[in-house]
Amino acid sequence: MLHTREMTSEGARPAERDETTTEARLDALERQFGVMFEAFRQRQREQALMIDPALQPTGLRTVAALVYGGPTGAGPLADLLGYDKSVLSRQLHQLEELGLVTREQDPSDRRAVIISATPEAVARILAIRGHDRDAFRARLSTWPRADLDDLTRLLTALYSR
Template sequence: MDDQLPEPLRTVEHELTTLLRRGRTVSWGLVKEVHPHLEPNSYGLLLWLRRSGSTRLTDLATRLGVGKGTLSRQIRGLEALGLVRRDPDPVDRRAAQLSLTEEGQRRFDAARGTRLDELERSLRDWPAEDLTEFARLLRRFNGSWTPERG
């Protein structure tokens, strides 16, 4: 079957697998910089909270593609570590708005700074047009890729 796939598709699969493996390794190290007791998959969650400022659990679960129960468990762990807080939603008092605490933001920003420095070093020699195109294609890919889970 592999021989029947177009070479560009096989190359994308290989490079994506490499990228995901490296990304997972980097994220595991980064979460330990944020807090030694964080779960490895917390980096993406913290990044979304940092970028959104404040968001509802249901909106975050939809954006991340995880169940509300799974996300709620992760949020409770982050709250226990003092990295995330829940505030009443001003529109719907039954719901809560999630955001990073000041400590969570400080720790996340310090760890993220390390990651961004490494990324900048890796891409330093890329022409600006290539970097812009790479970002555009990644955004397009992430917006269109919806893996099926069986």
């Protein structure tokens, strides 16, 4: 995009238009979100490897959803994660082989299955996420309170509309 410049009221120096500086700021912000999201994806890959070399990041998401949300049926789990049921079924098979989930018949509906994280999966997820949480808090603990408040307020405003 070409930068549009106009003369100042004194006519001495060109001044960037607000749209151009806003556009540049938005571009910079988009780049920073991209960096942040890529760092998050990389961290998920690392966490999956810490649990098991065969575990993919999507499997990590599935196990974490069960650890934090508790046992559930396949339908609600697929909906929560945005997975197709056939994809989830294959993934659950792998997670069972790795000893991270169990599938048991729902006592209230013999046709349905309840999926649960194993105690080993719970321990591993909580340990990894606890370490990451501590590292995240340590990085932010040096920030001034006003900056933390501003970041929280701005991120809340970003998606509250």
